[in-house]
Amino acid sequence: MKLPDPEQLTQQLALAIKPRLRANTVLVGIHTGGAWIAEKVQQQLGGKLPLGTLDISFYRDDFSRIGLHPQVTPSAISFEVEDAHVILIDDVLHTGRTIRAAMNELYDYGRPASIELAVLIDRGGRELPIAADMVGARLDLTENQNIQVTLDPNNKLTLSLHER
Amino acid sequence: MTPNPQLTDTGALRHLLTIEGLSAKLIHSILDTAESFVSVGEREVKKVPLLRGKSIFNLFFEASTRTRTTFEIAAKRLSADVVNLNVSASSQSKGETLLDTVDNLSAMGADMFVVRHAQSGAAHFIARHVAPHIHVVNAGDGRHAHPTQGLLDMFTIRRFKKDFTQLRVAVVGDVMHSRVARSEIHALTTLGVPEVRVIAPRTLLPKGVESLGVHVFNDMQAGLKDVDVVMMLRLQNERMSGTFLPSAQEYFKYYGLTADKLKLAKPDAIVMHPGPMNRGVEIDSSVADGGQAVILPQVTFGIAVRMAVMSMLAGA
Numbered sequence: 001m002k003l004p005d006p007e008q009l010t011q012q013l014a015l016a017i018k019p020r021l022r023a024n025t026v027l028v029g030i031h032t033g034g035a036w037i038a039e040k041v042q043q044q045l046g047g048k049l050p051l052g053t054l055d056i057s058f059y060r061d062d063f064s065r066i067g068l069h070p071q072v073t074p075s076a077i078s079f080e081v082e083d084a085h086v087i088l089i090d091d092v093l094h095t096g097r098t099i100r101a102a103m104n105e106l107y108d109y110g111r112p113a114s115i116e117l118a119v120l121i122d123r124g125g126r127e128l129p130i131a132a133d134m135v136g137a138r139l140d141l142t143e144n145q146n147i148q149v150t151l152d153p154n155n156k157l158t159l160s161l162h163e164r
Numbered sequence: 165m166t167p168n169p170q171l172t173d174t175g176a177l178r179h180l181l182t183i184e185g186l187s188a189k190l191i192h193s194i195l196d197t198a199e200s201f202v203s204v205g206e207r208e209v210k211k212v213p214l215l216r217g218k219s220i221f222n223l224f225f226e227a228s229t230r231t232r233t234t235f236e237i238a239a240k241r242l243s244a245d246v247v248n249l250n251v252s253a254s255s256q257s258k259g260e261t262l263l264d265t266v267d268n269l270s271a272m273g274a275d276m277f278v279v280r281h282a283q284s285g286a287a288h289f290i291a292r293h294v295a296p297h298i299h300v301v302n303a304g305d306g307r308h309a310h311p312t313q314g315l316l317d318m319f320t321i322r323r324f325k326k327d328f329t330q331l332r333v334a335v336v337g338d339v340m341h342s343r344v345a346r347s348e349i350h351a352l353t354t355l356g357v358p359e360v361r362v363i364a365p366r367t368l369l370p371k372g373v374e375s376l377g378v379h380v381f382n383d384m385q386a387g388l389k390d391v392d393v394v395m396m397l398r399l400q401n402e403r404m405s406g407t408f409l410p411s412a413q414e415y416f417k418y419y420g421l422t423a424d425k426l427k428l429a430k431p432d433a434i435v436m437h438p439g440p441m442n443r444g445v446e447i448d449s450s451v452a453d454g455g456q457a458v459i460l461p462q463v464t465f466g467i468a469v470r471m472a473v474m475s476m477l478a479g480a
Contacts (some may be wrong), residue, residue: 055200058212058475067176067479068214070193076202082208108209 001139004151006157009136010037011118016134017087017118021045024113025085030102031055031073033091033149036157037120040090050084052077059101075105082110087099091149093119096130121159123147169291176480177290179300180473182309183350191354195319197472198465204241205468215244218275223265224303225281230439230463231303231313235278238470244276266290276296276474284308284343299424299477301470307343312473313438314347316466318355320458321393323465324434328355334387334429336363337397337419337446340370344438345397351392353377363387365419367408382420388428392413396421396437399446412445420450434458443470 006059027049035053042051053076088102088155099117106112118134123141141147146162168185172178197390204212220239224232232248239246251265256400266277276299279287284306291300304310318328325331333352338374339345339362354361354378362373363381374380381387388394409415421435435457436448441447 006285058200058204058214063214068197068475072197072200074200076203077207104213108207108211110208 004137006159007121010040014041022085026050027087028052030090034089036151038089045124050079054102054105056101059105081112083113086112086115089118091120093122093132094125096126096128097132099101100128112163165347169432172480177476178480180311181287181302183311183314183347188354194472197318198468201468201471211241213243215242215318215478218244219273220244220246220276221269222272223280225251228280234466235470238467272426278303280304305371310343310347312470313344314351316469318351319465319469320462328357331357332359332391333357334361334363334391335395338368340368342397349376361387391429392433394435416445421451423450
């Protein structure tokens with residue numbers, strides 16, 4: 001399968017987000033991939049939008065099965081979430097469970113005026129009623145395929161496909 | 165080698181009984197996890213759903229306010245249900261054995277015990293006894309260990325001093341009777357602190373303390389020279405009469421931390437104390453309330469460190 005260029009997708013995502021910006025829009029990237037993308041989107045939109053990151057490890061629904069992720073990073077939300085228009089950004093939308101956890105965590109910072117979801121890749125396979133408002137690319141992947149976004153040492157996003 | 169009873173087969177933390185035997189890597193991973201919980205404590209809603217539906221029993225056979233309260237807050241911020249038992253005032257006075265108490269609480273659905281006991285080894289004893297799904301945290305056993313205090317002290321040092329391998333640290337006071345001192349010394353040496361000093365009168369030093377890898381000073385002035393971190397210990401009132409010490413006043417004169425003595429340490433040295441403080445006995449108020457004291461941050465960090473420990477145990 002030919003994979004799209006993630007840097008180009010990020011630009012498209014920024015363009016899709018641009019007309020939806022409001023006075024109190026904030027960007028929140030989900031650790032790790034979503035945080036990289038959110039940072040790039042923020043740069044492309046002028047570098048002024050408030051930018052935060054969420055590590056949803058404390059909100060995962062599989063904690064009782066697999067325990068705590070060995071490397072939790074602090075969530076960093078340094079602005080008011082209360083009444084903000086939040087654009088939540090992640091790399092790959094799959095089951096929707098990460099987004100459920102992220103929304104729960106966001107609410108522990110305050111009650112946002114709205115939350116919209118922007119993802120680089122929508123690979124299908126939802127297990128929860130969650131949909132993205134802005135999508136870079138849609139890929140039809142089987143359950144045995146796993147798509148991963150990484151950041152290379154030159155700060156370039158790369159996509160890779162793995163068979164399980 | 166007998167396996168460490170604190171660890172699972174895969175090396176995850178199952179119980180926290182003592183810092184002795186924990187690797188530097190594991191200690192750092194606890195501190196890293198605690199770092200994330202500090203940010204939770206700064207939010208509007210200071211709660212995460214990790215331990216929702218778990219029952220944590222604070223089993224305190226010995227009085228404690230700060231430790232019990234911070235464990236309670238930590239458990240509540242993890243969304244666990246917390247039950248506080250002041251056992252000295254209940255069934256043990258009616259003659260129930262320790263293990264019967266534990267069995268009864270296990271039958272009530274306990275997932276974790278946080279144990280404080282005057283007998284060294286009490287938490288180990290309970291950990292060996294409980295069912296495999298139950299976790300035990302030692303919140304202080306006799307003169308043996310107080311691992312979460314040791315960990316929160318390391319967290320505090322890391323926050324203010326970053327690199328352990330460049331530090332000179334002095335532990336001052338009643339080392340002999342202090343479980344906190346033991347946990348601190350094990351943690352400091354494991355994390356690679358090149359020079360750990362203990363400063364105390366001979367009567368308050370355990371025999372063979374050098375074997376823990378520390379430098380012993382009986383003179384406080386000499387011991388404080390150029391240190392980066394001063395870790396004060398509490399002088400327990402019951403030690404002040406009899407053979408250990410002539411009087412509180414005399415102790416303060418030689419081993420109390422005053423602003424003058426603190427000047428011998430590095431100018432940016434931090435002063436720590438596990439609490440509760442005896443002002444005018446081991447520490448002067450001007451130091452305790454001064455700019456170099458990080459005693460209250462220790463308390464705040466203690467919550468995050470205990471959240472990290474409890475969530476790591478529950479997930480093991």
